[in-house]
Amino acid sequence: MEDFWLDACVAAWRNETHPVERYLAAGGNAMRRMRDSEVATLNAKYDVEFFSPGLDLVNIALQQDSQDVLLLLLPKDAIQPQPTVTVLQMPRVPRGLRHAQGKEDVRQLWLEACLACMNSDLMPIQKYVRGGGSVSRRLLASEAKELNRNFPNCFNEGETLANLALKWDNEAVLSLVLANVSEGSDKKDSDVNSRAQEEKTQNDHKGEGRDLRQTQEECEQAGIPYIAADYNYRDNRSDAVGNHQLRRLWLQACLAAYDNTTNPITAYLEAGGERSRSLTNQDIEYLQMSGCLRVGETLVDIALRRDSSQALACVLGETFVPQKKICSRDSNYSDQLRSQPRADLDSLWLDACTGAVLGEKDKIIAYVKNGGELGRRLKAEEATLVNEEGNIVACSGSVRARETLVDIALKYQRSDIIKLLCSDVVPDCARKRLPCHQFVMEASAISKEINANLELSVGSGLTKDMPFFQLNFAIPRELQTLPHDVRTRALNEIIDCEARETLEDENEPVINWCPALLPQHKLHPLYNGGMGDCLLHSASLVLAGIEDRNMAWRASLVRVMKTFDLYSRWREFRAREAALLGYHAEDWQWKKEWSELVRIAGSPKMSLEQTHVWALAHLLRRPIIVYGIQNIRNHRNEILGHAGHQGIYIPFLLDKSECCTDPLALAYVRGHYLGLVGEEKDPLTPTTILLPITMHNGQRLPVQYLYDVERGSEASIIREWLRCRAVNGVACVEQSYNPRASRPEACQALMRRYVEDVHQRMTNPRDEEEGVGADTIVEATL
Template sequence: MSCGPSTSKWVCDYCTYANWPSAVKCTMCRGARPLQEIYRLRDEPSTGPALASGPSEGGGAPPRSPPGDGKWGCRECTYLNWPRALKCLQCCSPRPASSSSLHEHLRPLRIEQSSECSLAAGGLVSAAPPAADKKELKEAENDLRGRVRQQQQPPSQQGAKWLCPVCTYENWPKAGKCVMCCKARSPGGSAVSSPEREPSAAGRDDPPPEDKRTIVRRDRNHQTAAESAANNWDHERRRKQARRKLRKTDWQWLNACAGVVDGDPNPVEAYLSSGGDPARQLSPGEVALLSRPSAFDTGYTLVHLAIRFHREDMLATLLSQIEGSGSGVKRVPSYVAPDLAADIRRHVAATMRVRKGSFLCHFVTEITTFALPAEVEDLPGAVQEQLFDELLDRDAQQQLESEPPVINWSLEVTARLGSRLFPLWNRSSGDCLLDSAMQATWGVFDRDNTLRRALADSLHQGGHLFYPRWKEYEARQARTLDFSLDEGQWEDDWAGLLSLASQPGSSLDQLHVFVLAHVLRRPIIVYGVKYVKSFRGEAIGYARFEGVYLPLLWEPSFCVRSPLALGYTRGHFSALVATEPYSRLAGGVGNLGAVGRDLQVTFLPLVDRDRRPLPVHFLHGEAEVGREEAVLRQWMDVCVAEGGVTVAQQRLHKRPLLVAQMVEEWLNHYRRLAQMTSAPFGRPAPAQDYSSDGGETDDE
């Protein structure tokens, strides 16, 4: 049995390929057959070839072969449904009584050898498809049925969207204006409802009435659609409020906060350069917007975040903006040469050792003293003044030199001996004692906490020797104030000191200065104010840091006799350095001994302005208490000036190579400024050349 194809081909709308009339899709591009061809084939009389077995029983046109998949076409919407579907999946119309479908006219007659054809009801009915084809058809039918059910949930009249008359956008029913063009909704705005089913064609049967389960299911779908519309309206309203809030948010400020936490200095510098306040605090709304409760908290500033996440490089920039003296711009040598400063800190860490024996204390193996270069005096007056403004702590200098002065009070020491002290600017992050000690020796900050770790380890491992001296010294101070402590209180205070030593950023006490003298293997002289004053200038407490701290637990031969000078003002330490060289001495001065003209040495007073000796802390036993002058001469080179001022000699060694390179690079900046101001027709340097480059950018 065979059947020949029709001779009228149809043309594809996509690739213009002429396909056989039995093809449902284009052979070339797999495009769908045009609808007009489908309707034409449906309406035109059957012209298919006759069966080889003979004409039909009715004597009319030969019957058309059933489609290979057995689908039937809906009379209402012409949708092709699967053979087992009793209703149309699109319009829910019942299946017609005739088993013929539109697909019978679209597919060629395919008769296999295993098929058994029989004539029934004026058409050819083929055998059932194989089991594998049935399974595939069932899966495809279930998948299509599920998708159609999701698309066929009709909205209720209350939840029907309304159409915008301007942009024709479908808005949710509770929207007062169009979401797209913001056009207000008209009182008689048309609602977009689901298209109603067209009336059935003449001569066709009406669909049967819906059963109760279908009605209940549709009502439930209507209710779900209404609730979804209401929830969507609330979501849109909250999203608009969030958008308005985000537009008013200072994103530059929030990016700066996130930059501190993430360690990115670029947003911080952008915020500060635009005039942002470094002391600004986070509000509750901004904390909620950042959405990181573990990092941000209400009331936090950039300084709080930098301290919390140990962003030391950013902290220096922020502190210079907040409490820097003068113009607020700081340019210390380690800022100008950050790479060299990092190399210096690594070198200092490599020189740290621990002495074997019962006293396990850390110590440095290389001794150096930092001083201002003599080339500073060769700069012009304006450039020299700018250098001191960007290098020194003017606030600390004013407090130390105000009445009664603590430093530079002796004209003989400052002028004739050339030993004027300058307080270097320092950070205020809680590590000021260690930073000032590192500045006084190497000219850099203790960014890597090298000295703090050595201090904490020495205090823990050598506590059995430090504790008796500390307890005796504190008990002696307590007796002068007529009170005493029990053993439990002594142990609690000692545990607190140990905890402070191991916490970066925490303030330190007198005991830590005493331990630091052992780590550096040299005496430390602290010139400090006697009273801590409030911002109103009122004395609120007694400052006990002023005095001399000697490495009494070492042998004198193991230590260096050249002391360091530090300044203390209201909870803050600063490195006190002089200017080199000190060879401009008019011969011998008083009882200074054999001091040559080229000797690199400066002189540090051991008495205050009233010629009272500075206290020596943590002396122990009758062999040391009451014999302060002899103890000082045992550990330092002490001499008396012509005016009767007792001074200690601070010998200056040759600068290490890294320090010399860092200082030279720092000086070159001010030399260029001097050339610009002294050149013919020179103009003042632009203000941006005086900035501190946003703080240190190295690994500090």
Template sequence: MSESEPKWACEYCTYENYPSSLKCTMCRGPKPFISEDIYRLHGDKINVDENFSSTIGSAAGPLENKSKCPKRPTEYCTYINSSNICIYCGSTPVSANTLHEHIQPLKISQHSDLAQSLSQPRNNSPPASLTNLENSRRTSQAKWICSMCTYENWPKSVKCAMCGSSNGSQRSQAASLIMPSPDRIPESDINQDDRYKDYILDTSQGQNNHENERKMRRLKRNADWNWLNACIGVIEGDPNPVEAYLSSGGDPARTLTASEVAILNRSSAFDVGHTLVHLAIRFQREDLLAVLLSQIEGSGSGVKRVPSYVAPDIAADIRRHFSSTIRQRKGNFPCNFVTEFPTFTLPAEVDELPAPVQDQLFAELLDKDAQEQLENDPAVINWSLDITVRLGSRLYALWNRSAGDCLLDSVMQATWGVFDRDNMLRRALAESLGQGGHIFYPRWKEYESSHASFLQYSLEEGQWEEDWTSLISLASQPGTSLEQLHVFALAHILRRPIIVYGVKYVKSFRGEAIGYARFEGVYLPLLWDQSFCIRTPIALGYTRGHFSALVPIEPYSRIDSRPPVQHGNNMSPDHLRSTFLPLMDRDRKLLPIHFLMESELGREETILRQWLDVCETEGGILVAQQLLHKRPLLVAQMVEEWLNHYRRLSNRLLSSRPIPN
């Protein structure tokens, strides 16, 4: 084709295209057919099939004869065509009055949807198949109206985009699928003003906001808020509402119902069927968990109110301060040690409280079971009138958690008055045994070998190493019970002696002796230099696998008239600010000193006097002097806040008494 050939104009958009272009550059319409139409040249002599002619027209381009193919719109896309077939939708542009002339040549199957639709009278609507498709599309895209705020949401939205409420229709369908049977609905909810029914109606029928608020106000008005506040107190770590609920006779095993969960409105925290114990475990409230378990198991005499529970924020500050006092010794013996040496005692003001308030205080503070076991059959504490009455050194077993960390908790109670909730002391213990094991191991092995030979058995070196590895592993696992070696290591961390008063035999729940308890005795920091340690001990009690802190009541120094205690030939200058711990049992035998080497055996009393301030009472009982210094500021604040609770009880008791005439 020559370059001089003129451009051709598109008959659809009138754009002028280059001769070599087969389609319009603008609208992509076909180039007009320039060659002569062989069918048109013959005129009417040849009867051309309309269907064939339309096919040629669509393939080769629009026919030149505009008079026989006037421009006509199609029914579906309304594009004005000059050809017999629409170049966009492919349909035939025919008019309604000549529709019957064009149906016959198409030869459409009588069973097709299109044939059935074309055979029916036309009403200017698309075929049935297209109508159904359009209707389904419109139905699926119909917006749903929120029942709370009337906002129109897209059909795929599960919740309202404006207020966050669930789709009412979907919610009702889901509720109908999971509706519980009547026999599974808690009877307590059915009998309490149909509250459960109201709650189900609210969630299943998607009522409006006003109706939901009315139902919720009714639920809240009839709710037991003493119980619900206890549930909230557990997850927030507040013991006051929990204690108020238990003190009023509340059941610690009570479960949350569906209506109560709806009132609390915190699906991430509360579930149907949960008890206070479940909540305490879920949110790791160990202090409250111990209180609740003591109520359920019957091991306690009621609500426990130790100082760290009354002032939890101050107790947390004490634990953080204790963590800052832990150091590690450099050199050949990398053992952790503390830099401060407090000794916890009960305040002297306890004796000033009325007898009923004192009874309540001791019931909420002490472990009555441990106290009775240590004082009876045979007594291991408070068995000497010289010590308890004349010297005012009666020991009290503080209540303690029973979660496997009782040894560490009791040590922390005997020194700082708090529990080892953050496992700081356990970490220090594990690090000391792990890094300083080469110093602890020889003394431990020799001590255990002497006991094994006394029982006429021996172990190989591999067995000793396995036992040692097991002991180190126990020290690093929170919640696991500990052994004698761990008490010995704690004496080194505290840099002070630990005296354990324990039962001789471990008994079953039937009272039968099932084994020999070896914990009773004195644990000295023998691996330290004596000048690096203090001589004031702490006391622990051991009863059937459980440790308790044993603490005295602080004496009144200004009114104390106790007889002096002989310290050699001189009077002790600090006896007015001291308590005394017996170093003998009731049979006047010295308490054993654990982890002595064979070369040190037979010199027990001398060793005790080297590490402790040993005194002798008028009755000839050897006692260790426990110096009582001023409480640390944080401990004093915690004790004062705890004591104020019982002072208020005392004031209410006194104000309720009738005034004598």
């Protein structure tokens, strides 16, 4: 049987049916998956890298477009090709001049709303909905292909706004999308779906006599896999996400199960990932956690071994329902729950969940009025209690662990509860309005200038023709003149509030820990929604207040890594790290790792690391200071390892006279890079911000990528490359902000438009607050 199975895998790869028929006739399971040993055998035998662990016969046939094998394995109605759906193109016009007039305008607003899900920008989604768009609309293949021209492999056919928001973990966007779910949306959705079905039916009649090859080519051009026309089947096989993207989510989920975090696991499961997927040697090697993770482990195995209770509840939340009477109203847990200081609120929370099941709004309002959090999630024991109170049978339709009130209301189709929970008002801390998102024309002008500077940077010195590389973005002075509450609301729109709390943690502060530097030299982490491109986005934001949306920085970063001799310093630095950890690598292994770093630098949406920070310092011709946590800890506050991202990155391979002495400041938190900026003191005069180069415990930030002979002389190197100053015994370096009038005109225009917009919005009632009903959660909270 084993030989029949291997022959069938090869046959599915080659589109040969006889070995597959022989394997099935012998009683073989068509859904059997390949093991690591089988993968190694076939790849070595045929000198390919095609086979991978977890593939079954259908997967292999789908990837190789083996039509005959698919006809043998699948029902005929599951592999009929879908005709292409032609969507007319329309010329692009400035966003401010677009209006929802006609189908083409709604389509344009729809595409912008899809892009907004990636950027956490709420304005395009609001415009789309107000223009008559349906929140349940799905991306057509041609629309996904158009969006993927600028953002490869980010959009897939059939996705809704909610799917995109979940994919990029944008809770503010998801809240806004759910806010527009109402009783009348079902009719609107059915109209949209019926029109789409009519288009498909018309195209089916037109294409009955077409040549098979022509149909296949048209499907490929439209982005529709010719052999995967059954959408339910495609969703179950996770084809819409893509193998590479799903593997990246899988690896992040494994790390989350190890560290007892839940967001990456949720993202992986929402993307269609399998809970039973197991780790391979390649996965562990890629994660560089050979001593922590084991081959063959699943997410459940990792969470159980690490005692990661939250991660375990996240993995089992949709498949595991506790047996009744394990935890009832008379159980010890119930008594303990109601005897705690917050017993009243916990009781109201359970009543609110029951109210969401039964459609009783008064219980939810009572919970919120007493200070309850809408984002609270059910524990496994609480889910059992709610199921018993609501007389719910423990089955697939019951309330489950980790569900929120919105999840419960959606499950039981309580449209009135959904409308109550998801009003049009989004919390201020969730609103993100970066200047570059609001004023696209000005941001585009800055981006063109920076891209031109990038072309000159590699191989030439810093000159007056490259003024953008000597800039630092600062929070405008005008925001400080606003009332305190208004200023706080405006700041929350451009900074990452959650990251700020982590970076300013009182137990292990990373920034703003020195009282002598506050408030004049306070640093703020700018919001950065880039997934995989966060390093380049953050550098561009602290440089000129825009994001690197056209991926020009990656190409320049690759040129730097290939042009300058970074390898020798990098290898000595990495060899020293390896020796401290007790292992040794050969020359070919170092070269292979360096080649992989260069490849990653040029691959969009691939996460960059500290080596790329050092290369970026050479590209921008200025030092970069990265602030980050010293130790990686689990949920029990145990140290798992040392975080090596923090430090000072100096462009050693350049002449100091050709470099700028003003460093860029970045933060590294939760595996994510953020830009750190100060506040402008006076628009008419230069502003100087002091950046500490020591940590809260008195240790100096390490200088990265030093030769062994340079170790011990870090202080003199810092003084040589940066302008140093001491404040109350704290060593600092200066970072200068040019007067606003001396900045490039495009930067001045962006700042001017942003300041005017903030004053206009903050001094007038917001449009989002208009029409809020008397029984909404917002009024209940007030």
